[in-house]
Amino acid sequence: MGLIVKTSARAIIPLIGIFGAYIVMHGHLTPGGGFQGGATIAGAGILFLVAFGLDEMRKHYNKNLYSALEGIGGLAFLGAAMLGMGVAFFYNTLWHNGPFFNGKPGTLLSAGFLPIMNLAVGLKVFTGLVSALTAIALYRRWKS
Amino acid sequence: MKRTIAYLSLLFILGVLLYIANPNYGLVFGPGGKEWLALRYTDNYYIQHGVQEVGGMNIVTDIVFDYRGYDTIGEATVLFTAIAGAIALLRPWRRDEA
Numbered sequence: 521m522g523l524i525v526k527t528s529a530r531a532i533i534p535l536i537g538i539f540g541a542y543i544v545m546h547g548h549l550t551p552g553g554g555f556q557g558g559a560t561i562a563g564a565g566i567l568f569l570v571a572f573g574l575d576e577m578r579k580h581y582n583k584n585l586y587s588a589l590e591g592i593g594g595l596a597f598l599g600a601a602m603l604g605m606g607v608a609f610f611y612n613t614l615w616h617n618g619p620f621f622n623g624k625p626g627t628l629l630s631a632g633f634l635p636i637m638n639l640a641v642g643l644k645v646f647t648g649l650v651s652a653l654t655a656i657a658l659y660r661r662w663k664s
Numbered sequence: 665m666k667r668t669i670a671y672l673s674l675l676f677i678l679g680v681l682l683y684i685a686n687p688n689y690g691l692v693f694g695p696g697g698k699e700w701l702a703l704r705y706t707d708n709y710y711i712q713h714g715v716q717e718v719g720g721m722n723i724v725t726d727i728v729f730d731y732r733g734y735d736t737i738g739e740a741t742v743l744f745t746a747i748a749g750a751i752a753l754l755r756p757w758r759r760d761e762a
Contacts, residue, residue: 547722547725548719548720548721548722548725548726549720549721549722550722551722551724553722553724553725553728553729555739590744590747594740594741594744597736597737597740598737601733601737609733610730610733610734612717612718612719612730615718615719622719625715625716625719625720625721626721630719630720631718631719631720631721631725631726632718632719632730633729634718634719634720634725634726634729634730637729637736638725638729641736641740644740644743644744645743648743648744648747649747651747651751652746652747652750652751655750655751655754655755656750656754658754659754
């Protein structure tokens with residue numbers, strides 16, 4: 521892409537990333553959550569891919585790291601769900617009698633395992649969408 | 665011939681769905697008051713008890729991650745499978761690498 525697009529992308533990508541992180545972090549307070557915020561941050565990654573090109577993306581994209589992060593996101597989700605395994609699967613023990621994440625409803629450190637799950641799902645969606653789009657972009661054979 | 669039967673059956677299904685969607689016979693659109701309590705008692709429960717039972721102010725997140733957490737696990741699994749399938753199918757062919 522041209523110089524104007526690259527400079528604008530350099531300014532906009534951090535803003536999109538911060539806004540997506542805000543959506544993920546405040547998933548239990550405001551509309552949005554893991555899936556929506558993860559897709560927003562993945563939009564920043566796709567803007568990087570489109571603006572700076574495939575060669576630059578290949579330098580910064582590590583396939584093994586992204587695959588591992590997607591798995592870790594899923595495992596963190598399952599681990600948060602198993603925290604209250606003494607009572608039931610998906611028992612929100614951090615909210616009922618946990619040491620943290622049990623503040624007043626409406627504050628950031630409330631709602632038990634919901635922030636942990638939002639972070640896990642956001643990480644999973646971001647890495648997954650970026651990996652898929654990079655795999656599609658690397659597929660460069662127009663005729664067979 | 666086969667295509668005619670297919671279009672006719674599509675037309676029939678559309679007619680049945682339109683009949684069901686008629687407020688005089690089937691679905692109720694925008695229930696309020698007594699109809700709300702009779703038809704949407706689950707939503708009523710979530711709205712009234714969600715904040716104390718789960719702690720999040722966002723009722724949608726409360727339902728999606730706590731009350732119906734299994735559904736979200738399935739959704740995450742679907743996403744994982746879709747990404748894995750896309751990446752596995754888009755890998756270069758073996759004869760291209762040589």
